[in-house]
Amino acid sequence: MFKILESSELTANIFRMVVEAPRVAKNCLPGQFVIVRTDDESERIPLTICDYDRAKGTITIVFQIVGAGTKIMSGMKAGDSFADFVGPLGRPSEFCEEDIEELKKKKIVFIAGGVGTAPVYPQVKWLREQGVPSDVIVGAKTKDILILEEEMKAVAENLYITTDDGSYGRSGMVTKCITDLVKEEGKQYDVCVAIGPMIMMKFCCLTTKELGIPTIVSMNPIMVDGTGMCGACRLTVGDEVKFACVDGPEFDGHKVNFDEAMRRQQLYKTAEGRAMLALEEGDTHHGGCGHCE
């Protein structure tokens, strides 16, 4: 069992938990995820790690209520325990394997959208710990649903907050912010990491392609079981078929076929949709997720 040490609601429907998981905390790196189950019968929920403390043996997760599993999770309090807390899973962010001196020469910008701010945080923090500064853009629809502002301020070189309705920080979506920074404020970036809703990552990639900035995205949103068995996270990257949970979750965003990934994500939600995928793709769409016949 994995004990919850802290539990709080950051904003409406978005929760933060600190969980006792020493082995995960000892081995994880930014970009990796865990799979949690509230009890032996419940669904597996893949969640990107938001923070870790190796000395205390804890992992911080941030999640939004999107279905029954996360709704049940939101009712858990400090002192309760998860039946499973498996990880670290997936591949760490690419820069974790890069030469630090080479990384220091690069100008890095992160674009975090909504709940996607949580997986961006450990990446920015890790880079800061290695002496690599990075700029961060955080976008939220409105001021009241902005999360982790203070945490991000502590690790980012420059933090740009933007709200869709202009209620706080800059006005407009994250794509406007990166365009303004580059075209009007003279910023230059060698690499961008964009993490958030699929539609945001798609439009970020269209924007950064135009701006000539190589971009990495996290395809965590299309994962279901997170174990390589269900096939839900199948996507096309360039001319290759990949699975987000085993080959990713991070990929070259300029090569990801977002329209296909978003269509599959929608289809996968219903039995009829999964039957359509089975018809179109054969066996590759299922085989152990518990959602299929």
Ligand code: NAD
């Ligand atoms: P949201 O819809 O509130 O969007 C957050 C920000 O993204 C907006 O403020 C805007 O700046 C930007 N954005 C949204 N649509 C855009 C568009 N069409 N063009 C340009 N920018 C756009 O975000 P939310 O409700 O917090 O997001 C929830 C989603 O985030 C869930 O679907 C979840 O799957 C996803 N998520 C993704 C990851 C990941 O690893 N990629 C991690 C956690 C959550």
Ligand code: FES
């Ligand atoms: Fe990757 Fe199921 S989530 S195969």
